[in-house]
Structure formats: C-alpha cells, structure tokens
Amino acid sequence: MSAKPKTTPAFTLSTMSLVLIPVVVGINYIGKLFAQTLKLPLWLDSIGTILAAFLNGPIVGAIAGLINNLIYGLTVDTMSFVYAITSVAIGLVSGVVGINYIGRGVLPMLGIGLLVGIAAALVSTPLNVIFWGGQTGNVWGDALFAALRKGGFPLWGASFLDEFVVDIPDKVATVIVAWLIFKGLPKRLTRLFRRGASA
C-alpha cells in the first residue's frame, strides 16, 4: 500500500450511515402513521431512531433523532424543533445500551425500553415546563398532572410524571418493534453498518 495524504476528521459518518439516516427518519414517520391508522394508543414515532442506534451506535442514533425533529419541525409541526434534544437522548441512550444487548433476547429490550422512556421524560420535562407550564398535551398525562397539582404536588415532579406515564409504554413497545426489525435483517447488512460507524 502506498502512503497517501489523508485528512481524517475526528469523526466522519460512513456513507452507509448517511444513507441509513433518511431511511430511519422515514421509518419514524410511517411507524407513527400506521399507529394512527390502526388507532393504537401509542405514538411509535421513534422506531427508526432506535433502529439506527441499534445498527450503527449512539452517535448515528443521536444524529438520526436530531435530523428527524429538524425535518419534522420544518415540514409538519414547528414545536418539534424544540423537542429535538429528546430525540437525541433517545438515540444516544438506546445506542449506548443497545449495542451490547442487541443479541441477547427480548428481556434486555424491556430494560432498554424503560431506560429510554426515563431518559426521554427527563429531557422533555424542562421543555414542557418552559413551553407549556409543565403540560404535555396528552389527555391522560395532563389529567394526572392536573390531579397532582391540585393535591399540591411540586410542578417539576408532576410534569415529569405527566410525561413519564405516557412515555414508558410507548418506548418499551418502540424498542421491541425496533428489535424485531433488527433481527429480521440479513447479517451481511448489519455487519456493514457496524463497521461503517468507526470508518
């Protein structure tokens, strides 16, 4: 091999990662769309973000989450810009934990779902407080919020629980779906993503 000048930035995204991101953002979209069509009581709008994290690690997961919300904010719902950091957190957490547990059956996935749910609620709470005085806009969560506040519960705690009760079932289901999809992919494809992450 001849020596050639190579400028290697600290972190470059491989081309595989770059083509993966639009697809997973699309998966987020249609995941949500099918959940709405079937009138499921869940959002299921971050399957793609978590899948990106499983396939390609936390950084790609985080970038996928960020881009998802930027694009969503630009095209559908402006407030989604603000919640970009929640999506980033989802990608980061599922990537950091997921990459080590992805081959170990369904049980660890429940744990990851729980962790992702907690992370999402933690990051969203300050945003909910700043923009909505602590509410989330979800009927069930907000009913709980109102009840807690009426009983004298602190604002931040009530707001966290408001988000949390909605997030937990949703994120557990989301992680399970992402895991099922991951398992269905050909090995030679998943391998290409893994290596790409460090290239």
Next chain:
Amino acid sequence: MRTISLYVEKESFIHGLDPVTKLWLTASLLIIPFIVGNIESTLVCLGINLALLSVARVIRRIFSILAMSLVLIITLFIIQGMFYGGNRTEAFALGSLVFYREGLRYATLLTLRFFNIISASMVLILTTRPSDLIESLVRRGLSPRIGYVLASVLQIIPMMISNTSTIMDAQRSRGMETEGRLVTRMKAYLPLMAPLVMSSLVATQERAMALEVRAFGARNPKTFLHEEIISRHALPIRVLTSLGLVAAVIWRVIL
C-alpha cells in the same frame, strides 16, 4: 413525486431573500422574546412576524396552523389558570373551579410565545424551498454529506408514505384485519411495517455504493450546479436583526 414541505410558491419580497438571511431573521425574532422575557416584547415580535407573513402573502396559512393548536391552548388556560404555582389573586370562579389572574397571565404569555415561535418559523418555512435552504447552508460550511442527508429525507418520506396505502390494500386483501379489538389492531402493526421497512433498509447498501462511485467520498471542495443569488436587501436586513438582538441583550442585562 413531491417532497414534503410547507413551502408556498409565490413572488414576494420575502420569497426573494436568500435562505440564510431569512434564517437569521426567523432566529432573531424567535429568540428576542425569550431574552427580554415580557409579554410586550413577545407582542412586538409577533406583530413583526405577522407583518412579514402578509408581505409574503402567506398569512392565511398561519391561521389554520394556529387553529390546530386550539385544544392545547384551552387546556393551557384551564390548568395554569387553576394550578399555576404563583396563583394568588382570584380572577373569577365557575362553581367550585377558581381561576387566578397570575395563572391566566402566565398562560397568555405562553400562548403568545407559542404563536410567535410558529409565525417566526413560518416566515422562513412558508417562503423557502427546503432544498434551497439546505444548499445555502452547505455553501456556508455545513458538511455536504449532512446536506445530502437532509435533502434526501425530504424525498424519501413522501415516497415511503405513498407506499403505505399500497401495503394496507395488499395486506387487507390477504385477509388482514385492521379494525376491531385492540389486540387485533396491534397484531396488524408489524406485518404492515415489515415489508416497507425491510426493503428500504436492504436498499441502503446499493445506494451507498452508487453514491461512492459518483465520488460522494471526495475530499476536495465541492462545487454547485446552481448559482447563488443574494438580494440587495439581504445586508440591511441582517444588520437590523443583529441590532435587534443586541438591543434585547442590553435590555435584559441593564433592566
């Protein structure tokens, strides 16, 4: 095939500005109320934004967008009016439900801020073709690789969405039930998702290779097919918005 976007194609002064100037404008008008922190500054910015939107002849769009958030805003007034932490002074009571001035005032601030965020963003979004915005950012140092991702998201989503109805019909005709009990509907979810998700993921390999053989990995500075046109109003507008930002910071620090 369309790209998803809220862009409204029209001729106007605002449409003619380059995307980065508009981004600047939007960001300043969006942030200033947060820096200053009172209702008045929010109202001023909101006023400017609505004026810009009418200059761009897209003001009607914004009302339908705001109308969609009506329920959210009503619950905001109810919950904050009754349970806001700083509630002291009773405003009125409906039976046993007591509403307070402080809470209602706070809900008003939040609502105005929300309106302002939406209208400021719409000044950019409704008047700028997303691909133009992305290209402008790449010209100013955004990695072309990230620019690629952003641009292709905008096309891939409508494509995947347009495939969903085909899949729904195909699966239904094979006897899949998509209505009825919750369990039935949950069972339908994966078979609906799987075909589209799998095929799009599998396609990534060939797409990545196809990009590589078109020099996607080249490290030299990239050039552009289209020429960038910057209107002569861009500079004054950037100066004005910067002054506005500085004024807001000064206000916050001194007062």
Next chain:
Amino acid sequence: MKPEVMVQDLSYRYDDGEEKALDGVSFEVYPGEFLGVVGPNKAGKSTLCQALVGLVPHFFHGNMDGRVVAGGIDTRETTVDELSKTVGLVFQNPFTQVTGAKLTVYEEIAFGLENIGLPRDEITRRVDEMIALFGLEHVRHHNPFELSGGQMQRMAIASIMALRPRIVALDEPTSQLDPQGSAEVFQAVAALRNQGLTVIMAEQKVEKIARYADRVLLMHKGKVAACDRPEVVFSRDNLLDLGIRPPAYTSVARELDLRRPDGTLPVTLDDAVALLRNSSVNS
C-alpha cells in the same frame, strides 16, 4: 496493445463469507473492447464488478489478494472517488441508484460533477451532453423518481458517464426492467460502445451478450471457466454444467449441426441465418 484493465490472480473473501467469492481470477481487457461477463447466480459477477471500481476492498473490506489495474491505476492504492474519474459502475436496480437528494434529472446527473469540484460551466456542458446522448431531453426537468425504469437506468448511466470514465462496468443493468426498458438500456450501451469506451458488462441475457461482446468471460464459483470470443465460449458443450444456457440460436444450430468454418457454432441471429442460407444454397 497495452491492456486497459488488468486483473491478476484476484481472490476475495467477504468478511463473513465461507467461500471465496473470487478465486484466482485473471484476465485482461483492451482499449475499446466490450467484455461480456456471464455465469450463474453467486458466480462472483457482482463482486468482480465491484472490484473494478475499488468498492472491493475499500467499501467491503474483507480479504483481497492479487491486483486490479484499471486505466493504469491500481485500485488498492487509491480511493473509490478518485477511481470514479477512470472507471464507472452501473448497478442492477435503477431505483436504488437515484441519490434521492436531487429534484430534477438534470441535477441528478450533475451530482457526481459537483462532488469532484468541477466549475459550473463545465458541469452544465457535460450534463447537457449526457442528456442529449442518452435521450433524456424531454424529462430533464422531471423528478428522478418519476421516470420509468428504463429512463431511470439511462439516467444512472448518464450520471456515471458524465464523470468521463475510460472504462464502464455494468452489473446486470437490465435485470429489473421490463422488455421496453431493457431495450432502451441496450441502446444506451450501444452508445457507450460507439464512444470508444472499454465496456465490461455482466448480463444474464446471453443473446444480447453474444451480439455486443467482443469476448465473453464465463465465471463459475468465483473462478474463470472461460474467456474467449462469444462463438468459442457459447459453443462449449458443458455450458449447462457451468450453470448457463447458450443463446437460443446456438442451441438450434447445434441441433442442425450448423457450424462456422472454424468449427464454432453461430451465436447471433444474423450469424445463424447467414449460415443457414449458405447451407441451403450448397445442398
């Protein structure tokens, strides 16, 4: 004459591959030559095409031995983007080759040229030329995804050709197209030939290969089973054992024992008809 493509004892195993996808492959292609590559599924045709443009080993990593020299450049010692100015590759699926980031056919063809950093006027000059060469005038402002399969594949070829490579490899470019689209692509391939390019084309449609190719490389299980003029390769009587069938005209000629003066069987329609005319005149 100096060969334009030189493949020397090339072996390659994918990361997780049990067997070698390529096993001691050697051949040469001369400037302006058209080499057809045939072989059954998994013979290694795609892997070979990918090795010509450096995707093997730069994209797939894996384990590569031997050498590939294309247009005087050793693929191992350069990058895929550098090589793109010398060797191009067109893939099977027209749809996955669309970048997805461009809104018109015109912009799509310009994509690679923007990447290599050409000045604006050079980009427009080359794109205009490609649009004319591949008959895409009427769709130049259309969205790339709105094209028919044949148009999309012609756009893919145009996008590669805009980079002005000296060598073009095509990996079964018509396998996903209907007969109409397939015919369009073969017309485009004929245009490449007329441009004096060196063309390497993997293809299942042996009749087409027989018609276009100067020589045929027959692959089987990662090895070169034969590399010779189409008449010679398709006249072999163990073709079916190697997983491919000869052109229909060749099979018919074999039944009629209709041979060319050198003892080989005809492989194209014209060839077979001429021989048949001759033999009926003689008898």
